[in-house]
Amino acid sequence: MPIAKAWSAALLGIDGRVIEIEADLGGGLSRVTLVGLPDAGLREAKDRVRSAVRNSGQPWPDGKVTLGLSPANLPKVGSAYDLGIAAAVLAATGAVPATRLLGTVLLGELALDGRVREVRGILPGLLAARAAGYERAVVPADSLAEASLVDGIDVVGAVHLRDFVAWLQGEADLAHPVPPGPATPPHVPDxxxxxxxxxxxxxxxxxxxxxxxxxxxxxxxxxxxxxxxxxxxxxxxxxxxxxxxxxxxxxxxxxxxxxxxxxxxxxxxxxxxxxxxxxxxxxxxxxxxxxxxxxxxxxxxxxxxxxxxxxxxxxxxxxxxxxxxxxxxxxxxxxxxxxxxxxxxxxxxxxxxxxxxxxxxxxxxxxxxxxxxxxxxxxxxxxxxxxxxxxxxxxxxxxxxxxxxxxxxxxxxxxxxxxxxxxxxxxxxxxxxxxxxxxxxxxxxxxxxxxxxxxxxxxxxxxxxxxxxxxxxxxxxxxxxxxxxxxxxxxxxxxxxxxxxxx
Incomplete structure (x- = not known):
């Protein structure tokens, strides 16, 4: 019964908290069970992630897959856990090594074709990850500008799940944030x-x-x-x-x-x-x-x-x-x-x-x-x-x-x-x-x-x-x-x- 772990972040207001995602592969009928107080949008993640993994050229395990989000008593809202769920499942199947997952927080929603979509709450999520001692984060490429506002944590951006898998395998690099220029205040009436x-x-x-x-x-x-x-x-x-x-x-x-x-x-x-x-x-x-x-x-x-x-x-x-x-x-x-x-x-x-x-x-x-x-x-x-x-x-x-x-x-x-x-x-x-x-x-x-x-x-x-x-x-x-x-x-x-x- 292979087990693998990945990490993401949950939001309580504007305060974040690091979430541990566990994937357990067992025998029996082919089905996916998600536990840990997920909301309706997160319960749909098992179907989104399965389609994204398959359409990215990676195998989805046969048999029962149990996904646990800890702490279990904390409500989980939204689709930002998709990337972490996919990483945990792929690591449990042995498709990718788990070495780069250690000390890394993953945030991003997956489209059915494997594209990594931006999500809300990137900034407070990364602030929580930094406070918890995490040194690296993978976010959607479209959210790199927001993620770059957090100092003290190495941030990279993924466009597609294939790119993320290649990065986990050490075969490619992900996008790095471009240093922001001076902020231009918006026009305010005089x-x-x-x-x-x-x-x-x-x-x-x-x-x-x-x-x-x-x-x-x-x-x-x-x-x-x-x-x-x-x-x-x-x-x-x-x-x-x-x-x-x-x-x-x-x-x-x-x-x-x-x-x-x-x-x-x-x-x-x-x-x-x-x-x-x-x-x-x-x-x-x-x-x-x-x-x-x-x-x-x-x-x-x-x-x-x-x-x-x-x-x-x-x-x-x-x-x-x-x-x-x-x-x-x-x-x-x-x-x-x-x-x-x-x-x-x-x-x-x-x-x-x-x-x-x-x-x-x-x-x-x-x-x-x-x-x-x-x-x-x-x-x-x-x-x-x-x-x-x-x-x-x-x-x-x-x-x-x-x-x-x-x-x-x-x-x-x-x-x-x-x-x-x-x-x-x-x-x-x-x-x-x-x-x-x-x-x-x-x-x-x-x-x-x-x-x-x-x-x-x-x-x-x-x-x-x-x-x-x-x-x-x-x-x-x-x-x-x-x-x-x-x-x-x-x-x-x-x-x-x-x-x-x-x-």
Whole structure:
């Protein structure tokens, strides 16, 4: 009863785990048994692999073939195990030596004719292999660009199962990744395109400087969507660690670019208001897939026409905004995906949404009911609230005076540098990450600076969470002003940002 082993990688969220694949050849009727909690797609692997092996000119063993994936209690999802299963079976039959399989992780789906197809999750799978001490990996040739992002592991790419078999036999070499050139950031719209709206432009700068959430309210055509799309142009590029983290999420989601897979610019995700909870938060059968909020990790999640979103979708964001991650529990296990993003909401002041408020036909009750779709607990987590007014005139002179993103971004980067230096001992990078107790205990402000804040809390106009968010905004305003700590002016401006939401 020959037994052979190969190794692959399973994904739990964006965390990988090395899987041992065993092939046992026994007597009896010709059949293939796959054990180890495979999903429906993986159960079909035995037919895919058998056809691929035969069509590659290799013998498939007669009799019973038992394939075991260990650890057996870990759910296995997807088709990335095909290459490892084929290698284990071929090694068990003696068609290929098993020497090169030791210390090698195999990832790839097999077509019926033996072609090795790309799969999702190459990056997190290789990161797990490197952490487990594996020194080599074989991946689909089309995934070499993504695989090359992982240092410390020798990666080769296979186009066809025949090439992989020849490599195992020592008769040929596989493709090596081409050293990537400098990453070219994708084009991001410039803030200079936005005409007018100085108050909203200032709020966008504050949001970028402190990582704050933002609500834009105003009639159609005043620039809410344009402003939101230009927020990534004001944010700093992702650090190497953040780039790998974001790229891993997009790798699991299957949305990476083949030519330049490394994500270096904060992503911008704008789902339609008809999106389901599973598509927004993450979900699906078996192991949950990442949702839109995880694709927006370290970037911007823009909800346009937010009052048209389902109430359950909006309320599901409340915990995520506080914790920066989403935990999805399923029968076969719980998955945690990162989801630390900047939330930008945009809405009309009422359902009829006329260009001018004077033309509105909605009753005051209808206007309040429309905006009431944004619940108080959700709004309490939104730092900046800005009302945009209709444009009164557009001229070439006004267009030319608008500051471009490059100028505004320089101020944002300077403010973020000041914040990172202040919080360096605590590990926080921006003001929005600082817990409220730390602000009050470690960095208290004098009473004359917080008198307006205390008065708002006494009136019940501000919750404890809202007071903490006002403090964070005030620190951001102080960073933009180049001051060491916020004063009464910054506290007053922070309070004003949280009051501008009336219809």
């Amino acid at each position: 803030l200079a395109d936005v005409v007018g709206q100085p108050e909203a432009r200032w709020a966008l700068e504050v949001a970028a400087a402190g990582g704050h959430h933002l609500l834009l309210t105003g009639p159609p055509g005043v620039g809410k969507t344009m402003l939101a799309k230009r927020l990534p142009s004001l944010l700093p590029l992702l650090s190497p660690e953040e780039s790998l983290e974001v790229t891993a999420v997009h790798s699991v989601d299957g949305s990476l670019s083949k030519s330049s897979p490394l994500v270096v610019v904060p992503p911008f995700v704008a789902p339609h208001y008809s999106i389901s909870i599973a598509a927004l938060i993450g979900g699906g059968s078996g192991i949950a897939s990442p949702g839109a909020i995880s694709r927006a990790h370290r970037g911007v999640l823009f909800l346009d026409e937010v009052c048209e979103f389902g109430a359950q979708c909006l309320e599901s964001l409340r915990t995520v905004l506080e914790e920066g991650e989403v935990r999805i529990a399923r029968v076969r296990g719980a998955i945690t995906y990162p989801a630390r993003f900047q939330l930008v909401l945009a809405t009309n002041p009422c359902a009829c949404a006329p260009p001018k408020d004077a033309d509105c036909v909605c009753s005051p009750t209808a206007r309040r009911r429309y905006l009431a779709r944004l619940s108080g607990p959700l709004l309490d987590r939104v730092d900046l609230r800005v009302r945009l007014r209709p444009l009164t005139a557009i001229s070439a002179h006004d267009t030319g005076s608008a500051e471009p993103s490059e100028v505004v971004r320089a101020r944002v980067l300077e403010a973020r540098k000041r914040a990172a230096h202040r919080w360096r001992e605590y590990g926080w990078q921006s003001n929005s990450e600082v817990p409220g107790p730390a602000l009050r205990r470690e960095f208290p402000l004098p009473r004359q600076a917080t008198v307006l804040l205390d008065r708002a809390m006494d009136r019940g106009a501000l919750t404890g969470r809202g007071a903490d968010r006002c403090l964070r905004i005030a620190w951001t305003l102080a960073d933009l002003d180049g001051e060491d700590r916020p004063g009464a002016d910054q506290i007053s401006s922070a309070l004003a940002f949280r009051e501008r939401v009336e219809a």
